[in-house]
Amino acid sequence: MFDTQGMLRSAASSLEGLSPDLLEQLRAVGSKELLPVPQALAELFPEGGVRRGSTITVSGSSSLVLALLAEVSAHQGWCAEVGSPLLGSAAAAEAGVELERFVRVAEPGEQWPSVVASLLEAFDIVVIHPPLRAREADMRRLSARARERSAVLLTTAKWEGAALGLTVIEQRWHGLGSGHGYLQAHELEVQSLGRGAAVRPRRATVWLPQASEQLSQASEQLPQAL
């Protein structure tokens, strides 16, 4: 007979060889239910990613939204944005969002619920800047549509029935002196709070843009001073 036990053992040991980061990533991508999120933000989500079909709110930071979009974009996903002001395109490109797969509708006017509903049919994630007087009924209907189409609805303002909300509770810019330097790195203290498994608030410190992490690693490897 086959040595099933032995085969299982060897399979497990080959998995053990992988780094925990990679395993985590594999789990996130492999799961059909989750939309991947950047490593640094994963601890804010009880499941380690955004559940497809859910509605989440991100308030207080556009770069946080861009970081989430960049991860979807990196996995060949399509992103859309409805409403204004639009997220900065240059910042989006720097964050790693593929602009070709990031479609925007800046002025949906009164028809915004129908526009969002159409986009949810096809896009992986739809960012929406809801107008001030959005009706609760519209919000609920759109959340239901997102659930039905397994797309993610990401809103940048208060939304009825959001499963999870990310809020910036503290932020700081680094790199600016008085009259010199320039804005280089943004340190954000983000809190996530929601329903179900997310009812316990979680906190994380995030550095944006993401690239600066690599930068700081790189600077550590600089040759020593002569």
Place this chain on the structure above:
Amino acid sequence: MTAVRALAVWCPDWPVIAAGGSAELPGAVMHANRIVACSAAARLDGVRRGQRRRDAQSKCPELTVYHHDPARDARLFESVAVAVEAIVPGIEIIRPGLLVVAARGAARYYQGELPLLATIARAVSDATRYDVQLGIADGIFAATQAAYAASIVPAGEAAAFLAPLPIRVLDRPELADLLIRLGIHTLGDFADLPRTDVLARFGPDGAYVHDLARGIEIRPPAARVAPPDLDVEMTLDPPIDRVDTATFIAKTLAEQLHERLAARGLACIRISIEACTENGEQLSRSWRHGTTSPAVSAPGFTANAIADRTRWQLDGWLSGAIRSHDGQPSSGLVFLRLVPDEVIHDDGRQLSLWGAEAGRGAEAGGASGPGGDLEQIDRALARVQGMLGPDAVVTAVVGAGRDVAEQIRLVSWGEPRDVLPADAWPWPGRLPAPSPATVLKSAQPATITDIGGNPVVVTGRCVVSAAPGWLRIGQQPPVAIAGWAGPWPLDVRWWDRLTARRRARFQIATIDGAGLLMVCENGRWFIEALYD
């Protein structure tokens, strides 16, 4: 989104002329016992397209009847195409008897559109004995109608020119029938209908012809250049110099090409036929899918249509257009290639009732494959474009410019995302990355004062009067400034008094952690973007 200026060259009643008839003698071309085309003299006697032979002959007993032969039409039209191409390059044949070409550059070269038309008319009548009518207008459809009327429609007046034309000219018989029953008889009436209603009732094709009627001609949505591996080619050994061999090869190649396109869910709307002779002459000709073809259900060429056009073109070349320097027919063809120049997504078929759900469910989650649901994306965006207009749905290109707003170019969905040479140039004066994540629609006024509360100003030599201490937006209480940098001056278009602007940019960080991009212009401060 303006339509390109197009020039149409039309040979009236071409099938009759090509068959050997003339405008003065009553003649008609028959196919399956129906009149396909008739000469002007026959039309005067009451002969019409679509009549049966017996009816036509009862109206006009001396009618000469010719056999219908599209290959002959195309072959003889090649001489007209060659004559026009000698004046303006880049012609596209829509059908034998009608070709279009972009007019803007040539009109500039010949110092005006009228001189250009005169030059072409003279060239064609010198080279061939055929009569042509010419027209120029915005877009291929309007230009064709202008050629029928032998007129030049000034830029921007296509809609007014088209308005009085009957609805039949759209060449959508079913749609025209319905519209006439609804009491809509002219393109103008049709154009007055709300676009959204037309889209809802008649679908994307209806919306497309509605745009044509309004004098708006955008390229069909999401037209894009085919990737190179879609070309099909064949080396011909021994060289072919006979039409019947050419027919056989045309059919094989056309089927190959169509298969390749279909495998990717694409349809071809413009095809280039390229050939090479034994003596090394390079031949190439483009055929465009008639934008007003009655084949509504099939966007783009079918395999048979590609084969026909290839056969016609080879026929045209082999029967005389290839001539060596001494005017003798040159050698046979040794190489043939079909290039799909413009392809569109073939969304002519109906979605199956469950198909959409199943497709989505299968890849719900995980990364959807690259372009996997492109069709769905296209459809969703087409719906939004139908609601808000084609320019409402955009993607961004980060390109040339120093300003945060200036370097962003928004491209309507379906238009090509062209990269301009200037995009790759260095733009000294741009602020370093990271860029602001929110760019305000319009700059928001604010005040900046020093610690003592005096306004901060920037002198003509870019000296800041004092270190900024407080930021105040509107009536909100002032916020203390934790850090600042600048000024980065931006002195643009100083050579033009009307559009010149002088600004100084600052990055400002407040103590509550916000980052702002501020601009001082004419002594006033504005918030231009937020680093949030």
